Amino acid sequence: MGYKVPIGISNKHLHLSEQDLAALFGEGYKLTSYKPLVQPGQYAAHEQVDVIGPKGSFKNMRVIGPTRPQTQVEFSLTDARVLGIDPPVRESGKLEGSPGVKLVGPKGEVELKSGVIVALRHIHLSPEQAKEAGVQDKDLVDVKTYGKRPLIFEDVLIRSGEPHFREFHIDTDEANAAGIANNDEAEIIRKKN
Amino acid sequence: MGYKVPIGISNKHLHLSEQDLAALFGEGYKLTSYKPLVQPGQYAAHEQVDVIGPKGSFKNMRVIGPTRPQTQVEFSLTDARVLGIDPPVRESGKLEGSPGVKLVGPKGEVELKSGVIVALRHIHLSPEQAKEAGVQDKDLVDVKTYGKRPLIFEDVLIRSGEPHFREFHIDTDEANAAGIANNDEAEIIRKKN
Numbered sequence: 001m002g003y004k005v006p007i008g009i010s011n012k013h014l015h016l017s018e019q020d021l022a023a024l025f026g027e028g029y030k031l032t033s034y035k036p037l038v039q040p041g042q043y044a045a046h047e048q049v050d051v052i053g054p055k056g057s058f059k060n061m062r063v064i065g066p067t068r069p070q071t072q073v074e075f076s077l078t079d080a081r082v083l084g085i086d087p088p089v090r091e092s093g094k095l096e097g098s099p100g101v102k103l104v105g106p107k108g109e110v111e112l113k114s115g116v117i118v119a120l121r122h123i124h125l126s127p128e129q130a131k132e133a134g135v136q137d138k139d140l141v142d143v144k145t146y147g148k149r150p151l152i153f154e155d156v157l158i159r160s161g162e163p164h165f166r167e168f169h170i171d172t173d174e175a176n177a178a179g180i181a182n183n184d185e186a187e188i189i190r191k192k193n
Numbered sequence: 194m195g196y197k198v199p200i201g202i203s204n205k206h207l208h209l210s211e212q213d214l215a216a217l218f219g220e221g222y223k224l225t226s227y228k229p230l231v232q233p234g235q236y237a238a239h240e241q242v243d244v245i246g247p248k249g250s251f252k253n254m255r256v257i258g259p260t261r262p263q264t265q266v267e268f269s270l271t272d273a274r275v276l277g278i279d280p281p282v283r284e285s286g287k288l289e290g291s292p293g294v295k296l297v298g299p300k301g302e303v304e305l306k307s308g309v310i311v312a313l314r315h316i317h318l319s320p321e322q323a324k325e326a327g328v329q330d331k332d333l334v335d336v337k338t339y340g341k342r343p344l345i346f347e348d349v350l351i352r353s354g355e356p357h358f359r360e361f362h363i364d365t366d367e368a369n370a371a372g373i374a375n376n377d378e379a380e381i382i383r384k385k386n
Contacts, residue, residue, distance in 0.1 A: 077369035078271050089341050089372060121342065142345075148282050149314065149367075152335075152345035176270035177344075177370035179282060 003133035003188040005123055008167045009175040013062045014073040021067055024049055024105025031065040038167045050104040055084025073116045076173040090117040122157040124164040140192040148179030196326035196381040198316055201360045202368040206255045207266040214260055217242055217298025224258040231360045243297040248277025266309045269366040283310040315350040317360045323353040333385040341372030
């Protein structure tokens with residue numbers, strides 16, 4: 001324990017399936033990288049879409065590439081309230097029973113039936129980093145932050161494996177509650193049974 | 194320790210001085226109670242004002258009564274970003290060096306020079322409740338919450354004295370980060386030295 005992890009704050013964003021990418025940007029369209037992310041192979045794309053909920057909307061929400069098997073839209077609970085939807089707090093990819101939202105791109109629209117979640121906070125670690133930290137994939141740990149408003153995040157999920165690299169992912173509500181900024185340091189202080 | 198405290202979530206709101214109340218609502222105007230709050234003598238007023246920052250604005254922000262010696266405007270960090278200001282995280286009443294904002298009421302406007310803060314989270318306790326909890330005014334304690342996203346809030350300030358009553362005050366960012374609702378239970382788990 002005592003293992004240090006840089007914090008990565010996720011603003012609202014979405015991952016697109018090939019099918020929804022084609023519907024929004026046109027047949028055969030390919031995402032282009034605007035900025036690589038810490039997680040290997042992932043990038044913030046140039047592409048953006050508008051999202052429309054029952055009560056409100058956001059313009060120009062960033063697409064994260066590459067495409068995925070399912071479209072997944074990630075908001076903070078504050079964002080969700082603006083849109084008028086009530087998404088569950090979920091691990092990435094677990095979309096069963098989640099609400100949908102309308103996506104609007106330059107070439108078309110997609111009315112999602114589901115796919116909107118609030119991301120469950122988690123730590124990415126490479127297999128080597130997990131060994132150094134004394135944890136394994138799917139472990140739960142408590143994580144301490146040292147911002148203006150110190151917090152201990154309990155039951156944080158470890159995600160470890162080849163494509164992962166050291167980063168503690170939280171959303172903007174969590175970052176604001178802790179008074180921390182991107183790349184501030186968090187510390188794994190204990191492992192749960 | 195192990196003392197239980199109900200959670201009260203503060204949305205953005207403001208307290209007005211008599212002078213600013215008169216400037217916004219007219220000379221001799223008196224606030225009227227819309228709903229009493231948990232803290233004895235405090236109430237959400239019918240009165241609302243618009244606030245305008247350099248980047249954004251909010252309509253109909255709730256005034257909390259009664260009036261106070263100084264006008265104090267409380268936002269979450271998320272709200273502050275919408276307005277384009279960077280207020281400090283502060284205890285109520287400690288306004289030195291804080292930014293201002295423009296207030297617009299039905300009868301006039303006030304350009305505040307300072308007075309905008311993000312409220313430092315705190316627990317109100319009556320003297321008897323503080324004795325039961327084993328804490329005193331100005332103590333710092335760690336507080337555990339049991340929402341969808343369990344958190345331990347560190348260094349939470351105790352405010353105790355005659356006009357206080359048991360309540361853990363946090364803002365909407367903190368509530369969203371913890372996945373908790375008004376009146377959910379928090380627990381004081383340890384006292385700091």
